[in-house]
Amino acid sequence: MSASDAALSRAQDQVRRAVDDETARPSIAGFFDEATNTVSYVVHDPESSEAAIIDSVLDFEAASGRTSHGSADLVVEYVNTKKLKVNWLIETHAHADHISAAPYLQERVGGKLAIGKDIIRVQEVFGKLFNAGTDFERDGSQFDHLFEDGEKFALGKLEGIALHVPGHTPADMAFIIGDAAFVGDTIFMPDFGTARADFPGGDAGQLFRSIRRLLSLPDETRLFLCHDYKAPGRDDYAWETTVKQQREGNVHVKDGVTEAEFVEMRTSRDKTLAMPTLIMPSVQVNIRGGRLPDPEDNGVSYIKIPVNAV
Numbered sequence: 001m002s003a004s005d006a007a008l009s010r011a012q013d014q015v016r017r018a019v020d021d022e023t024a025r026p027s028i029a030g031f032f033d034e035a036t037n038t039v040s041y042v043v044h045d046p047e048s049s050e051a052a053i054i055d056s057v058l059d060f061e062a063a064s065g066r067t068s069h070g071s072a073d074l075v076v077e078y079v080n081t082k083k084l085k086v087n088w089l090i091e092t093h094a095h096a097d098h099i100s101a102a103p104y105l106q107e108r109v110g111g112k113l114a115i116g117k118d119i120i121r122v123q124e125v126f127g128k129l130f131n132a133g134t135d136f137e138r139d140g141s142q143f144d145h146l147f148e149d150g151e152k153f154a155l156g157k158l159e160g161i162a163l164h165v166p167g168h169t170p171a172d173m174a175f176i177i178g179d180a181a182f183v184g185d186t187i188f189m190p191d192f193g194t195a196r197a198d199f200p201g202g203d204a205g206q207l208f209r210s211i212r213r214l215l216s217l218p219d220e221t222r223l224f225l226c227h228d229y230k231a232p233g234r235d236d237y238a239w240e241t242t243v244k245q246q247r248e249g250n251v252h253v254k255d256g257v258t259e260a261e262f263v264e265m266r267t268s269r270d271k272t273l274a275m276p277t278l279i280m281p282s283v284q285v286n287i288r289g290g291r292l293p294d295p296e297d298n299g300v301s302y303i304k305i306p307v308n309a310v
């Protein structure tokens with residue numbers, strides 16, 4: 001059995017144990033940011049109150065270059081009200097549509113900042129694009145921990161496992177805690193489909209294989225998505241679904257769709273999509289673990305825009 005198959009099999013076993021045992025399942029709160037269609041999560045073990053914050057959002061107004069903390073403060077308030085002990089500040093990937101609030105949250109509630117280990121490849125690509133100097137380390141050292149495929153972690157008594165699910169970007173990870181999988185930008189609600197695969201380092205075939213890997217978790221696995229954009233005929237935002245619902249009804253990847261069909265659909269659809277409004281600030285800040293580029297000699301941080309380079 002390959003290391004990747006062994007990791008998946010451990011994840012399947014973990015979910016089955018949590019499906020059978022209520023005390024092995026996490027409590028989950030989702031925080032939806034309508035400006036970027038992003039869902040942040042606070043996941044915790046009800047018994048020990050140990051928690052992880054996944055994919056937080058720093059509010060950023062592109063026109064003025066101003067940051068603010070309304071979204072992050074809602075998370076802080078929740079953590080404080082529930083008296084949670086934050087172990088982890090996890091990013092499923094280097095987001096291209098919003099800036100992470102992880103450093104802001106770390107100052108207030110603690111926790112180790114973590115992302116997938118292939119962030120190093122993303123740092124290489126975007127370090128070049130933004131002509132970052134030698135002071136920008138491309139070794140993932142801006143994060144406290146780099147997760148590997150199949151790596152186990154814990155929230156109190158709850159079991160967790162990280163799975164590498166590349167395709168949207170080379171470094172995407174899914175984090176499975178008890179029976180809940182935080183799948184980042186892989187799959188979206190069944191009526192909306194899947195994440196795009198046309199960013200630098202993206203690969204539609206790889207995305208398909210990553211999604212099928214997630215959909216081989218048990219039917220009952222709860223899937224929590226990083227984004228929702230509604231869908232034609234649906235008026236409310238939604239971000240929780242199950243493996244069973246996805247296999248039966250996902251408009252892009254339900255059972256029976258082949259990799260070739262998916263790649264054809266994904267590639268032609270991606271050609272019609274505009275770049276996210278906040279891609280330039282988001283990527284520059286998120287590859288630095290959510291920290292702004294070092295201030296210049298006047299004390300101000302600047303975000304660059306590469307002209308005619310993307």
Ligand SMILES: [Fe+2]
Pocket residue numbers: 093094095096097168185
């Ligand atoms: Fe993304």
